Amino acid sequence: MPAARLRSPEGLARATVALLGLVVAADLFAMWTGVLEIRVAGDILNGINDDAALRRGERSHLLHEMSRVAQALTLLATAAVFLCWFHRVRVNAEVFDPSRHSKSRGWAVGGWFCPVVNLWFPRRVTLDVWDASARWADRPGHGLVNSWWTLWIVALLADRAAEWRYDTARGALGWRDALHRLLVADALDAAAAVLAVLVVLKLTRMQRDRALAGPGFVTTLG
Incomplete structure (x- = not known):
């Protein structure tokens, strides 16, 4: 494995934050289309099936399908x-303090794709990077990381359950229930994306401050 080398994460951080903003926008779009579909389900349950209701149903379904595609692409x-960005800050953290890492560099990427362990390995890597990147005089707690990770896992599970309910729904009542579940899952995902933005900004700033605190790093991150 090549030696760790300090490189600025700021460009990648800006790109990540911008894309997370698009994730939030896609989630909000999906929530809006979900509300439209819930109204259509209500029309069906109330026996409203005139031409206007049919047009509303076709339009809302098309928009809802578009929103799911937008969510997938932004994700x-x-x-x-x-x-x-995550791999960059992991390598930087090894420069700052190589003794603080319980997982090797490869887990910064691989940990997200391995079944089961992806429920906690990325959080562990994040906490190690967080601690290694903080200046000795400024040791922030783990509240932000833990909040982000907990909400991300809850949103992920809620989305899986809602998608299953949507795919297996029978009748207008079951369809409306599935849409409500998707609405909650999208809201949780948007909230998790907002917390992810805060984590990215905070950790990037911590690494910059830590680098500038040591004269040997100034030219690298300046």
Whole structure:
């Protein structure tokens, strides 16, 4: 494995934050289309089936499908850039303090894809990077990281359950219930993305401050 070398994470951080903003926008779009679909389900349950109701149903379904595509595309783009940023800050943290890492460098990326361990390995890597990146005089707690990770896991599980309910729904009542579940899952995902923005900004700032605190790092991150 090549020696760790300090490199600025700020460009990747800006790109990650921008893409996370698109994730939030896609979630809000999905929530809006979900509300439209819930109204259509209500029309069906109330026996409203005139031409206007049919047009509303076709339009809301098209928009809802578009929103799911938008969510998938923004998630893929964000994941790719986020992992580049995450690996960058992991390597930087090894320069700051190589003794603080319980997981090797490869887990900064691989930990997200391995079944079961991806429920806690990325959090462990994040906490190690967090601690190694903090200046000795400024040791922040883990509240922000733990809040982000908990909400991310809850949102992930809620989304899986809601998607299953949506795919297996029978009748207008079951469909409306599934849409409500998707609405909650999208709201949780948007909130997790906001916390992810705070984690990215905070950790990037911590690494910059830590680097500038040592004269040997100034030219690298300046």
